[in-house]
Amino acid sequence: MRIIYSILLIFAVGLGYYFWTGQDNPVDYSTQVKPIINKHCISCHGGVKKNGGFSLLFQEEAMADTKSGHPAIVPGDPENSPMIQRLKETDPELRMPYQKPPLTKQEIRILEDWIRQGAQWGEHWAYIPPIEPSVPDEIAEARAGSASSDFFVNEIDRFIYRDMESVGLKPSPRADTGRLVRRLYLDLIGLPPTTEVVDQIKNGSLSYEKVIDQLLDDPNFGEKWASWWLDLARYADTKGYEKDQSRAMWRFRDYVIQSFNQDKPFDEFTIEQLAGDLMDNPTREQLIATAFHRNTMSNDEGGTDDEEYRIASVIDRVNTTFEVWQSTTYACVQCHAHTYDPFKHEEYYEVMAFFNNSRDEDTADNEPLLRIYPDTIAASIEELKHWMIQNTNSPSRVEDEMQFIRTLEPKIHTHLCTDFVNGELSDTKYLALRHKGHCALNNTYLNNAETMVISYSCWKEGGRMTIRESNQEGKVITSFPLKKTNGNAIEFIPIAPMQDSVDLFIEFTNPLLDAQENSFRVYWFAFRPGLPGQSQPEFDKMNRKYREIIQSKPEGVSVMVENPPYMHRVTQVFEKGNWMVLGDTVLPDVPEVLNPFPENAPRNRLGLAQWLVDERNPLTARTVVNRIWQQIFGQGLVTTVEDLGSQSEPSVHSELLDWLAVRLMKTHDWHLKPLIRDIVRSGTYRQSSIISERKRETDPQNLYYSRGPRFRLSAEQIRDQALAVSGLLSDKQYGPSVMPPQPDGIWQTVYSGESWRTSPGEDRYRRGIYTFIKRTSPYPSFVSFDAGSREICITERTRTNTPLQALVTLNDPVYTEAAIAWASRLIHERASLEAILAQAYYEATFREISLGKKEALVKLYDESLAHFEGNHTGVKEYLKIGPDGITGVNNHIELAALSVVCSAIMNLDEFLTKT
Secondary structure, three states, rough: OOHHHHHHHHHHHHHHHHHHHHOOOOOOHHHHHHHHHHOOOOOOOOOOOOHHOOOOOOHHHOOOOOOOOOOOOOOOOHOOOOOHHHHOOOOOOOOOOOOOOOOOOOHHHHHHHHHHHHOOOOOOHHHOOOOOOOOOOOHHHHOOOOHHHHOOHHHHHHHHHHHOOOOOOOOOOOOOOOHHHHHHHHHHOOOOHHHHHHHHOOOOOOOOHHHHEEEEEEEOOHHHHHHHHHHHOOOEEEOOOOOOEOOOHHHHHHHHHHHHHOOOOOOHHHHHHHHHHHHHOOOOHHHHHHHHOOOOOOOOOOOOOOHHHHHHHHHHHHHHHHHHHHOOOOHHHHHHOOOOOOOOOOHHHHHHHHHHOEOOOOOOOOOOOEOOOOOHHHHHHHHHHHHHHOOOOOHHHHHHHHHHHHHHHOOHHHHHHHEEEEEEEEEEOOEEEEEEEEEEEEEEEEOOOOOEEEEEOOOOOOOOEEEEOOOOOOOOEEEEEEEOOOOOEEEEEEOOOOEEEEEEEEEEEOOOOOOOOOOOEEEEEEEEEOOOOOOOOOOOHHHHHHHEEEEOOEEEOOOOOOOOOOOOOOEEEEEHOOOEEEEEEOOOOEEEEEEOOOOOOOOOHHHHHHHOOOOOOOOOOHHHHHHHHHHHOOOOOOOOOOOOOOOOOOOOOOHHHHHHHHHHHHHOOOOHHHHHHHHOOOHHHHEOOOOOOOHHHHOOOOOOOOOOOOEOHHHHHHHHHHHHHHHHOOOOOOOEEEEOOOOOOOOOOOOOOOOOOOOOOHHHHHHHHOOOOOOOOHHHHHHHOOOOOOOOOOOOOOOOHHHHHHHHHOHHHHHHHHHHHHHHHHHHHOOOHHHHHHHHHHHOOOOOHHHHHHHHHHHHHHHHHHHHHHHHHHHHHHOOOOOOOOOOOHHHHHHHHHHHHHHHOOOOOHHHHEE
């Protein structure tokens, strides 16, 4: 009888466990089912392939009939679901996954339970708007004990401690003052502190919190944090591709620096960059901000198709927008529905429609350009604007003229000309006709324009251009001589007003030319209505001033400008991502899985930007919080900072991520400085980075943050730190990019006469963020330390450790010059060698030098001194690399030897690493 009772008890427990696991504990689709599907099933049954007519990407596809005529999933009935049956097959020709290892029993059990519970689809956590979680209570602080009492500073520490405690870890002690202050300075302004600041904190005359506030207000803050954003914005000083010629984009870099320094709210920062030109009465700063999406590469190589590369830029803008603001691998959707995340192929082109109506057309001059007028002309523009307001009742007409003054848009590029006879597109870009040559410019919108503005260059007199309606027999719209010019010129030509769009027939004669000779190039046309107020006494004066402004040649920066309605482009789906195979027409819209488009928002880039920073968007705040955390700790709370989709690494700190995201939006009103302050104030941040053996075994990647961050500095920081310690670093801010020393022969770009010319004076010692970036040949020492070429958006730089890095810091002229300058300053202290070495080590690391290291440096000094004493020519050649104006050093041999030691200190791990 006892045996029977035991059997019944076991059966009851098993039955209870079955119902408890299968019914009372619902299977979570996002965390349990979706990972199994992504790992084993989706490659054959997803966005790219739908073998057997079965797809697991979207719920409606998963529950639909397959090619067999029946669904593979029968909600509530796993035993009769073909999906489960095929997973359990023993015949290798029938079992799924086909020709791959079978699922484990546990994985199959999860899928069975999921189907038994109704196959609820659910949503991935990242597509659900963050809701502020409760902060863990203070009981954890009591459990932590006195040894960890100084760990708890703010709410961040409670979240981290709870997760840390779950795996049996405890916080590390606080970092020593020198390391912590150096860490803080490098994280907030990218430069090391002075010894005076560290000493003040040590003696209690300056508080840690006060230092945080000082650094957040420091002008160097924007320079440090802009470097991260410029990686995302793919900012560079050249166009990319074959010629890779220079272009002036540095004003965008300055805008980013200023925005970080001003603590511009991130939602405003977003809207200005994506749609500053579409805001009401945009400022020059807001227009410059739109250069974010003009950082795309452009290809002016002869023979390229401008429309192909225009589309390449538009596609890049779509991909970059979703990578930067949504941590989403949206580029996949260009060719097919996303393999792992719920984004449909058509949705890609609905988003593309937001970007498809910008004026840029991959032209050689990178138009549209925001013309940066000098103050004298800017005053005339304001006077002219006031005149127009007084003489018209149409604000839109005033704004139209102001846009033309600012950008010379809208205009018609002559690469659109067709049907050439005795002419061609010169260099595949510009209108060129020989004697009695002609071409067509079809579907040209004139809208009763009174003036044609033409940009051209002409090198021989005697030519005349005539423009007719439709064909050679059509009505003459205008006829005018092409005057010889000194380079490019802009002329105003009166034309016969015509309504709507017409086909233009352009012909040219010049009997002075040889049969195959060309004498001009036309770059663009613009058809303008003329200034209002023609009956007013001062009209001629204002019209003359207007033309002088248009004909001037100010500096410019590439910006976004939207097409007017009559130049609107239709957006169509590219079949399998091929821009030449067009499918259905689509309208601007956003992916269905994300938040709805804001009510009353315009269906353009401005509306898209507003959608991105809507508090209902599940990804934007999480993305920026995750990346700010990654900049400080070396890894994100979600380690895959480029992807918060269903293939992202699961985060052990999801509640902290959401708490910070909600706090950013609601408490900090999208300001980033308070978020950064929260993080660097925390006890989590202040921990020592020294790792115990147990923590190395339990948490080698520091995913639970039981110790402080430790990782190599960025390329720019390593160089900036060397210049700062040496005393060479310039504090000059903003302006055109500079060219610090680099080895000869790096620039060998074809079809370009440009060369690297080392900047004079303090410009050679400016911070790394101001260094000229040539995409096909980036600054070599930056490349060695994993900086990118900025051809595409860079979400996270890799960190490598290669011999090339040591060769850079030991031999690059920048580091050698810094070592010599540093040694020169130290020699002036007139102290003993051991005192000088102790001081140098402390200035570099803010730690006291150990006896072993001091002995090693003394030995290196003695060996270097012996080497240089018998090599005066070598001393002279070595010190020649140093900065000009080294005075007061009587013994150059000692200076050279000490410079070698300073170079060695700058190559220590303590110097190159943030600890």
